[in-house]
Amino acid sequence: MSSSFHPTPRTLMGPGPSDVHPRVLGAMAKATIGHLDPEFIALMEDIKDLLRYSFRTENKLTLPLSAPGSAAMEASFANLVEAGDKVIVCINGVFGMRMAENVRRMNGELITVENEWGTQVDPEKVEAALKANPDAKVLAFVHAETSTGVRSDAKTLCALAQEYGCLSIVDSVTGLAGIELEVDAWNADVTYSGTQKCLSAPPGISLITFSDKAAAQVKARNTPVQSWFLDLSLLMAYWEGDGARTYHHTAPVNAMYGLHEALLMVQEEGLENSWNRHRAMHEVLVENLNSIGLEFVVDASYRLPQLNLVKIPEGVDEAAVRKRLLSEFNLEIGAGLGAFAGKVWRIGLMGYSARQENIQLCTSALKHCMR
Numbered sequence: 001m002s003s004s005f006h007p008t009p010r011t012l013m014g015p016g017p018s019d020v021h022p023r024v025l026g027a028m029a030k031a032t033i034g035h036l037d038p039e040f041i042a043l044m045e046d047i048k049d050l051l052r053y054s055f056r057t058e059n060k061l062t063l064p065l066s067a068p069g070s071a072a073m074e075a076s077f078a079n080l081v082e083a084g085d086k087v088i089v090c091i092n093g094v095f096g097m098r099m100a101e102n103v104r105r106m107n108g109e110l111i112t113v114e115n116e117w118g119t120q121v122d123p124e125k126v127e128a129a130l131k132a133n134p135d136a137k138v139l140a141f142v143h144a145e146t147s148t149g150v151r152s153d154a155k156t157l158c159a160l161a162q163e164y165g166c167l168s169i170v171d172s173v174t175g176l177a178g179i180e181l182e183v184d185a186w187n188a189d190v191t192y193s194g195t196q197k198c199l200s201a202p203p204g205i206s207l208i209t210f211s212d213k214a215a216a217q218v219k220a221r222n223t224p225v226q227s228w229f230l231d232l233s234l235l236m237a238y239w240e241g242d243g244a245r246t247y248h249h250t251a252p253v254n255a256m257y258g259l260h261e262a263l264l265m266v267q268e269e270g271l272e273n274s275w276n277r278h279r280a281m282h283e284v285l286v287e288n289l290n291s292i293g294l295e296f297v298v299d300a301s302y303r304l305p306q307l308n309l310v311k312i313p314e315g316v317d318e319a320a321v322r323k324r325l326l327s328e329f330n331l332e333i334g335a336g337l338g339a340f341a342g343k344v345w346r347i348g349l350m351g352y353s354a355r356q357e358n359i360q361l362c363t364s365a366l367k368h369c370m371r
């Protein structure tokens with residue numbers, strides 16, 4: 001006989017999902033209404049405005065997608081890339097590799113710029129690739145590499161894309177609300193993010209914004225977008241269409257309530273305050289973990305405050321420690337990925353997780369479980 005599911009409340013300090021604020025969970029428990037109900041349509045408008053606030057953009061094409069961050073990545077490539085188009089993808093971790101795989105599957109001509117894991121995307125290498133490939137159409141990179149805890153210089157990379165006549169695709173799934181992101185000031189063309197990192201809403205939705213230039217490129221395609229579900233022009237008829245919205249899919253109504261509340265909380269706090277809080281909590285984490293003998297992996301000048309790679313000390317069984325943190329302290333932290341598998345823990349300080357009580361718990365629990 002099955003019974004209702006009652007998850008044990010956990011403290012989420014891994015690479016996502018992050019802790020969800022009770023206000024967001026409360027919003028999601030409100031009555032479900034129709035996805036074309038005038039009240040829901042008003043909510044959709046408000047969500048788009050709040051997204052523009054968080055992305056720092058006036059882009060008209062700014063909307064949530066009813067699917068997780070990976071779908072926003074796929075939507076970026078599906079809409080901008082046609083078969084045979086040359087695309088430069090910067091790789092310094094797992095998510096850059098996934099971008100490259102998207103280009104392959106869309107039959108684009110893939111050029112990769114490889115960077116060592118744990119380091120930034122090197123603008124000099126990118127410029128060399130742009131010079132060597134004057135016919136490249138798109139430059140894609142990850143702003144905040146969650147697999148390595150590295151921030152790349154999105155401002156410089158977007159400027160290079162513009163200088164060499166490329167459109168930029170910026171993955172800021174982990175960046176948004178955690179570190180500075182200025183879509184308009186940096187002239188980023190397609191930028192996407194997710195709900196479950198620094199926005200602290202549950203996973204399942206993503207956010208995407210297209211510059212006018214990128215939108216024009218989508219309109220000028222010779223072939224239809226190969227994904228029906230992620231075709232931006234069809235999606236916009238649903239998310240725009242003043243008074244005449246056409247049914248495309250049924251939006252996850254209650255998940256949108258949660259997204260709205262999470263975005264509202266970012267606006268209430270103020271975007272800069274949110275960036276500063278992540279930075280300040282990161283500094284507290286550094287002080288705490290250093291005091292129990294743990295070291296950070298990534299150079300402080302380009303380290304993500306919201307995702308911290310910590311070296312596993314000699315003789316410590318990393319998986320056993322994570323297991324004990326979960327079973328004895330209800331605390332989740334992340335394992336290393338790819339080149340860092342077995343060598344690091346990934347400790348997230350994202351959104352509502354970036355607060356003192358979490359850091360104190362993490363420090364004392366780690367100390368206890370490493371003994």
Ligand SMILES: *Cc1c(COP(=O)(O)O)cnc(C)c1O
Binds near residue numbers: 203
């Ligand atoms: C989490 C993440 C994604 C994928 O988001 P999902 O919601 O897990 O599909 C993409 N890019 C980066 C950098 C991420 O951290």
